[in-house]
Amino acid sequence: VNIKAFFVDALASALDLGVARPDDVLRHVTPDVLAQHLPRPLWARVISACLNAPRVDAKLLVDTIGIANLAEHIPSTIIWACIAEVGARSLGKQPAVAVAKQPDVPVAAAPQPANRPAPQPLRVAPQPLGRSTPQPLTPPPPEVLTAVPRATPVPIPAGAPAIPAPLAAIAGELETAVPAQAPSRSRTPTGQRNASIGGVGRIGATARRPQAAATPAPTRRARSATDTTETETASEIAVDDSQLVDWSAAETISTGDDDFSDLGRKR
Amino acid sequence: MSQDQRQAWFARVVESGLQNQIFNPSDVLAHATPDVLASHLPPELLSKVLQASLAAGSMTPERVLETVTPDVLARHVPHDVLWACIAAAAHRAGVVAR
Numbered sequence: 001v002n003i004k005a006f007f008v009d010a011l012a013s014a015l016d017l018g019v020a021r022p023d024d025v026l027r028h029v030t031p032d033v034l035a036q037h038l039p040r041p042l043w044a045r046v047i048s049a050c051l052n053a054p055r056v057d058a059k060l061l062v063d064t065i066g067i068a069n070l071a072e073h074i075p076s077t078i079i080w081a082c083i084a085e086v087g088a089r090s091l092g093k094q095p096a097v098a099v100a101k102q103p104d105v106p107v108a109a110a111p112q113p114a115n116r117p118a119p120q121p122l123r124v125a126p127q128p129l130g131r132s133t134p135q136p137l138t139p140p141p142p143e144v145l146t147a148v149p150r151a152t153p154v155p156i157p158a159g160a161p162a163i164p165a166p167l168a169a170i171a172g173e174l175e176t177a178v179p180a181q182a183p184s185r186s187r188t189p190t191g192q193r194n195a196s197i198g199g200v201g202r203i204g205a206t207a208r209r210p211q212a213a214a215t216p217a218p219t220r221r222a223r224s225a226t227d228t229t230e231t232e233t234a235s236e237i238a239v240d241d242s243q244l245v246d247w248s249a250a251e252t253i254s255t256g257d258d259d260f261s262d263l264g265r266k267r
Numbered sequence: 268m269s270q271d272q273r274q275a276w277f278a279r280v281v282e283s284g285l286q287n288q289i290f291n292p293s294d295v296l297a298h299a300t301p302d303v304l305a306s307h308l309p310p311e312l313l314s315k316v317l318q319a320s321l322a323a324g325s326m327t328p329e330r331v332l333e334t335v336t337p338d339v340l341a342r343h344v345p346h347d348v349l350w351a352c353i354a355a356a357a358h359r360a361g362v363v364a365r
Contacts, residue, residue, distance in 0.1 A: 002287035009283030
């Protein structure tokens with residue numbers, strides 16, 4: 001049984017006699033089917049023929065590939081479906097065999113539905129080279145910012161309240177190390193512009209204000225019995241006179257046992 | 268599609284089917300039965316078939332088709348009969364998509 005030769009005869013004679021048209025062939029042997037089954041050298045021939053032809057149509061493809069090659073490489077079910085359609089049509093019947101489903105076509109290469117619109121190429125509006133669309137620019141910063149008065153550190157007068165010893169020592173060191181460097185530094189133009197754009201630089205660009213003298217935080221020490229006593233006496237608690245204790249008398253009564261070590265535990 | 272074209276195509280398909288052994292003469296006569304042949308072949312062809320069989324001493328499907336060639340079949344036998352023969356052969360060959 002030489003089914004392929006039979007297919008060649010049937011299809012070639014159908015095309016020769018006008019019983020079938022190349023469109024009938026391509027309706028079954030779709031480009032996806034060709035891509036799946038046609039050898040690459042034949043594809044090269046097809047592409048060359050299409051490139052050189054003024055018009056690419058089904059006839060060009062069928063003539064270029066050849067019925068023999070179609071019958072040789074395309075699955076027999078597809079070729080037969082094409083012949084069956086031609087035969088049914090020649091008998092004036094509806095084709096009993098629809099377009100044969102390709103058995104082993106991967107999903108990605110499945111034929112596209114006919115009603116799907118062809119993908120439109122992306123169109124990008126041409127833009128002249130070297131010319132860009134004018135964009136609104138932010139106004140430049142004012143040129144002269146040096147006129148803005150800056151606060152300069154005021155020297156501490158001699159009669160100012162005394163600073164606690166540790167802070168006074170630190171302040172003295174700072175003043176002797178950089179006496180007038182910070183206030184006298186002038187901005188560069190770039191620095192001004194950056195400061196005006198970012199907003200962050202504005203903070204740093206302003207003259208650094210002298211640090212206010214902070215009250216020294218009480219240093220934590222280990223509590224002792226004396227501290228506890230001072231804290232208790234310092235707090236203002238309403239006490240009746242009857243509750244007051246004459247300490248002078250108490251001291252005399254006291255046996256001299258001043259052991260307050262368990263006071264914290266009692267509290 | 269003219270009748271001549273259709274007829275020529277059926278003749279070619281039947282001839283190719285026989286040449287490529289897609290079907291054999293007995294398959295053709297299974298569809299183109301004696302009744303069909305007797306009903307559609309002209310008298311001179313019926314006579315000729317009979318004469319050939321008498322000369323050979325037997326009437327076989329092969330001998331019938333030596334006289335009733337594919338061209339003759341396509342010219343006189345209804346094409347749907349021929350197509351049924353072709354389609355049945357295709358089914359047997361397993362080329363019909365299910």
